[in-house]
Amino acid sequence: MRIAVIGAGVVGALIARELTRYETDVLLFEKEDDVGWGVTKANSGIVHGGFHEIPGSQRAALCVEGNAAYEALCEVLDVPFARIGAWTVALREEDRPALASLLEQGEANGVPGLDLVGRATLRRHEPSLSETAVAGLWAPSVGITEPWALATAAVENACENGLDLHLAEPVTAIRTRGERVDAIVTSRGKLPVDAVVNAAGLFADRVAAMVGLCEPVQFPRRGEYVLLDKAAGSLVRSVIFPTPSDASKGILVVPTVDGGLLLGPTAQNLERGAVDATGTTAAGIREVIDGATRLVPGLDLSLAIKTFAGLRPETVAETFIVGSTAVAGFYQAAAMRSPGLTAAPAVAKRLVEGAMKRELGLRQRTTFQPVRRGIRKLLDLPEAQRDAQIAEDPAYGRLVCHCNRVTEAEIVEAIHRGARSLDGVKFRTRAGFGRCQGGFCTDKVLQILTRELRVPMARVPLRGEDAWLLGEEVRP
Amino acid sequence: MTREGPDVLVIGGGAAGMAAATAAAEAGASTMLFEREREPGGVLAQCIHTGFGLHRYQEELSGPEFGERLLRALDASGAQVLCECSAVDIAPDGPVVEALHPGGRLRVRPRTVIWATGAQERPFGSLMIPGPRPAGIYTAGLAQRFVNIHGLLPGRRALILGSGDIGLIMARRLHLEGMEVAAVVEIQPHPGGLVRNVVQCLEDYGIPLLLSHTITAIAGGDRLTGVTVAAVDKAGRPIAESERYVAVDTLVLSVGLIPDNELVAGFTPLDPVNRGPLVDARMRTRVPWLYAAGNNVAIFDLVDAVAAVGEVAGRAAARQARGDVVEPGAIPLVRGSGVHHLVPSRLLRGVPTTLYLRATRPMRPARIRIGEFHTQTVPAVRPSEMVEVRLPADALGQGGDGIPATVEVSEA
Numbered sequence: 001m002r003i004a005v006i007g008a009g010v011v012g013a014l015i016a017r018e019l020t021r022y023e024t025d026v027l028l029f030e031k032e033d034d035v036g037w038g039v040t041k042a043n044s045g046i047v048h049g050g051f052h053e054i055p056g057s058q059r060a061a062l063c064v065e066g067n068a069a070y071e072a073l074c075e076v077l078d079v080p081f082a083r084i085g086a087w088t089v090a091l092r093e094e095d096r097p098a099l100a101s102l103l104e105q106g107e108a109n110g111v112p113g114l115d116l117v118g119r120a121t122l123r124r125h126e127p128s129l130s131e132t133a134v135a136g137l138w139a140p141s142v143g144i145t146e147p148w149a150l151a152t153a154a155v156e157n158a159c160e161n162g163l164d165l166h167l168a169e170p171v172t173a174i175r176t177r178g179e180r181v182d183a184i185v186t187s188r189g190k191l192p193v194d195a196v197v198n199a200a201g202l203f204a205d206r207v208a209a210m211v212g213l214c215e216p217v218q219f220p221r222r223g224e225y226v227l228l229d230k231a232a233g234s235l236v237r238s239v240i241f242p243t244p245s246d247a248s249k250g251i252l253v254v255p256t257v258d259g260g261l262l263l264g265p266t267a268q269n270l271e272r273g274a275v276d277a278t279g280t281t282a283a284g285i286r287e288v289i290d291g292a293t294r295l296v297p298g299l300d301l302s303l304a305i306k307t308f309a310g311l312r313p314e315t316v317a318e319t320f321i322v323g324s325t326a327v328a329g330f331y332q333a334a335a336m337r338s339p340g341l342t343a344a345p346a347v348a349k350r351l352v353e354g355a356m357k358r359e360l361g362l363r364q365r366t367t368f369q370p371v372r373r374g375i376r377k378l379l380d381l382p383e384a385q386r387d388a389q390i391a392e393d394p395a396y397g398r399l400v401c402h403c404n405r406v407t408e409a410e411i412v413e414a415i416h417r418g419a420r421s422l423d424g425v426k427f428r429t430r431a432g433f434g435r436c437q438g439g440f441c442t443d444k445v446l447q448i449l450t451r452e453l454r455v456p457m458a459r460v461p462l463r464g465e466d467a468w469l470l471g472e473e474v475r476p
Numbered sequence: 477m478t479r480e481g482p483d484v485l486v487i488g489g490g491a492a493g494m495a496a497a498t499a500a501a502e503a504g505a506s507t508m509l510f511e512r513e514r515e516p517g518g519v520l521a522q523c524i525h526t527g528f529g530l531h532r533y534q535e536e537l538s539g540p541e542f543g544e545r546l547l548r549a550l551d552a553s554g555a556q557v558l559c560e561c562s563a564v565d566i567a568p569d570g571p572v573v574e575a576l577h578p579g580g581r582l583r584v585r586p587r588t589v590i591w592a593t594g595a596q597e598r599p600f601g602s603l604m605i606p607g608p609r610p611a612g613i614y615t616a617g618l619a620q621r622f623v624n625i626h627g628l629l630p631g632r633r634a635l636i637l638g639s640g641d642i643g644l645i646m647a648r649r650l651h652l653e654g655m656e657v658a659a660v661v662e663i664q665p666h667p668g669g670l671v672r673n674v675v676q677c678l679e680d681y682g683i684p685l686l687l688s689h690t691i692t693a694i695a696g697g698d699r700l701t702g703v704t705v706a707a708v709d710k711a712g713r714p715i716a717e718s719e720r721y722v723a724v725d726t727l728v729l730s731v732g733l734i735p736d737n738e739l740v741a742g743f744t745p746l747d748p749v750n751r752g753p754l755v756d757a758r759m760r761t762r763v764p765w766l767y768a769a770g771n772n773v774a775i776f777d778l779v780d781a782v783a784a785v786g787e788v789a790g791r792a793a794a795r796q797a798r799g800d801v802v803e804p805g806a807i808p809l810v811r812g813s814g815v816h817h818l819v820p821s822r823l824l825r826g827v828p829t830t831l832y833l834r835a836t837r838p839m840r841p842a843r844i845r846i847g848e849f850h851t852q853t854v855p856a857v858r859p860s861e862m863v864e865v866r867l868p869a870d871a872l873g874q875g876g877d878g879i880p881a882t883v884e885v886s887e888a
Contacts, residue, residue: 279606279607279608280604282693305601305602306601386581390578391580397579397580399562399564399576436597439596439597439599457626457628463611464698467610467698470622471628471629474623474628474654475654
């Protein structure tokens with residue numbers, strides 16, 4: 001049995017890992033040069049509680065189930081996760097009924113620990129919140145993570161369990177024979193397969209069309225963000241939501257796992273096919289700043305270190321498309337709009353343990369090894385172990401990224417685990433993610449990449465090959 | 477295990493730190509210097525252009541030559557230099573400084589610390605310019621490293637945003653090394669760098685300088701393909717009708733330097749304009765054992781001045797560590813009109829002092845007034861050029877300790 005998963009975002013990565021629990025060959029195809037570089041790379045990184053979802057809906061169930069799975073999953077995969085809770089804030093008296101219905105909705109969905117509090121309690125917990133806040137809904141189960149780290153970890157663990165990872169290899173066609181998946185064609189050739197999982201994110205509609213399916217009908221929804229430096233990180237302790245509108249959950253203020261503060265996202269629906277429109281806009285950035293400062297007026301925007309935009313796949317029905325299809329052997333985990341990150345572990349589990357196991361007759365392996373260890377960070381080690389770590393590898397004593405305290409040893413390890421570019425290193429180690437945005441460490445990371453990969457410096461790109469960084473030599 | 481001593485620990489081995497450690501060791505203090513790179517020198521090694529040392533050595537040197545002179549003096553001084561050594565924590569009670577080094581972690585309890593970490597470049601992300609995030613956007617210092625250290629060009633056709641000195645110098649360097657430089661774009665109505673650099677780096681090579689202009693958008697996919705340039709009105713707002721697209725594959729940023737005070741900002745007060753620690757005429761901060769010198773105190777124009785304040789700090793820290801402390805009367809300085817950067821923020825009676833200040837706008841001629849005790853007229857001041865005011869030991873006269881003096885710059 002051979003199963004191909006298309007798309008190495010967090011959804012495809014978790015599905016691929018689930019599949020390696022079974023007696024089957026699993027292949028993961030990703031068109032980008034690295035794992036988690038699509039939707040996974042640019043979203044809020046929030047593990048939602050589930051109180052925004054309509055009771056009884058598929059999204060509500062998957063969100064609450066996914067949320068509950070996060071702690072254990074991030075523990076075995078050694079991925080940062082912090083259940084810091086969230087406040088949904090009513091800034092006006094008129095917002096109170098909306099908070100009350102969120103509470104009702106959340107309780108119906110089985111969201112644990114919800115509590116509606118008044119202004120005094122709210123401001124005691126979050127003193128930086130706007131003075132106009134009248135009430136808040138506390139949701140202790142809301143957490144934060146690094147989505148790309150989860151995707152990378154899941155793929156690494158899956159590889160240890162036999163996954164065959166194919167990066168920079170787009171799938172161009174899927175062959176069927178008698179209404180059944182028969183083979184896939186990639187940029188490198190044709191391969192017979194018994195099943196295909198479409199986890200292609202923004203491109204899931206194109207992959208579905210390869211087998212003649214017209215679902216999902218997706219369009220990108222753009223979310224713009226402003227990232228503030230760690231110096232702003234202590235302004236709030238939990239995720240801050242406004243009272244939601246009909247269109248979206250609104251502009252949030254989100255502490256990041258590495259101590260910064262993320263503001264956003266906007267929610268702008270784009271034309272079908274605008275899958276490359278990841279640029280920010282002046283209006284979007286203004287909307288983010290306005291929205292975030294309404295909640296937390298003391299935000300210091302001079303601490304902004306990055307603005308970016310991400311796209312999420314949206315459908316008119318706003319539901320995930322998960323499960324088997326009219327084409328035998330073709331499965332989908334598509335239209336993973338918000339809260340797709342939260343739902344992802346539940347989606348992967350239900351799809352594999354449900355439809356796929358049943359229909360494909362998957363048999364569990366006894367040798368599956370669930371634990372993956374992340375790159376060891378010197379400054380995450382207990383004091384007492386740091387000296388021994390440096391004695392064992394002096395590169396642990398050499399700081400490369402000063403903003404985020406990343407040592408040379410961590411960068412070398414990231415390269416050994418598959419980083420081939422500046423972003424590959426950055427997303428695995430946080431080198432270049434901090435205050436100076438790589439002003440100091442870019443040069444050093446390039447030198448380490450050059451040395452470890454044995455390529456000329458000018459051949460090391462920012463992302464894929466076309467994102468070249470350095471050109472010709474200077475005049476002789 | 478915490479090691480006792482030295483008398484003076486210098487953190488950062490750029491021009492300020494090298495000069496500070498040299499002065500401290502020459503004054504007889506046991507001195508240690510932590511430098512995070514493989515060798516001291518800071519940014520000087522990549523500044524292969526000339527223009528350094530005119531004040532300090534009365535010679536025109538390149539950056540590496542200037543650094544070499546400081547390094548020779550440092551070597552001769554007897555200060556202990558530890559390279560590849562990054563301070564990661566300063567516990568203010570003690571003080572205890574923790575550092576990382578390939579040979580292991582270090583914890584030392586010095587008598588005094590001189591904080592000389594310099595500055596970082598303001599990153600692209602902080603400008604919040606709309607558009608995608610392609611490859612090809614570099615701070616000027618990084619582009620300078622690529623070209624001058626690695627001998628590699630960052631692209632084929634560049635536009636430079638910001639006319640700070642590094643931006644001007646990089647415009648010339650990229651042009652000379654074979655890249656096309658479309659323009660240098662400056663949002664202010666006046667250049668950000670020294671006049672001599674505008675002439676020698678742009679005018680001599682016909683590189684256009686667009687004053688009162690900025691970039692309103694970025695274009696590109698994997699690699700930058702162009703930027704939108706627009707004129708700005710008096711309030712600095714882009715004028716939509718003036719927008720035009722310039723095809724470039726490289727954007728070089730010279731949009732300001734940010735003093736690095738991460739490890740000390742928690743326990744020593746910073747001056748909000750300088751964005752560095754408040755220091756007195758001996759470069760001592762409000763924390764009795766902590767001195768600061770260099771671009772982490774305020775952004776200076778000239779490395780000569782950076783080295784000079786390093787020496788002031790080194791001598792004073794050495795004296796304090798040896799117990800030779802005299803606490804003279806102090807006169808706090810208050811920023812009056814026309815003053816931007818101002819170092820120090822406190823004069824000391826009987827201590828000859830060079831005051832460094834930057835005007836908020838061009839004035840010609842200009843009068844500089846310091847309280848009631850010093851007035852001088854200079855032919856011109858402009859924001860891009862720091863003014864040095866020398867105050868002799870007896871400048872403060874008698875009495876009036878603790879009473880603030882206002883520093884003002886006005887049209888003469």
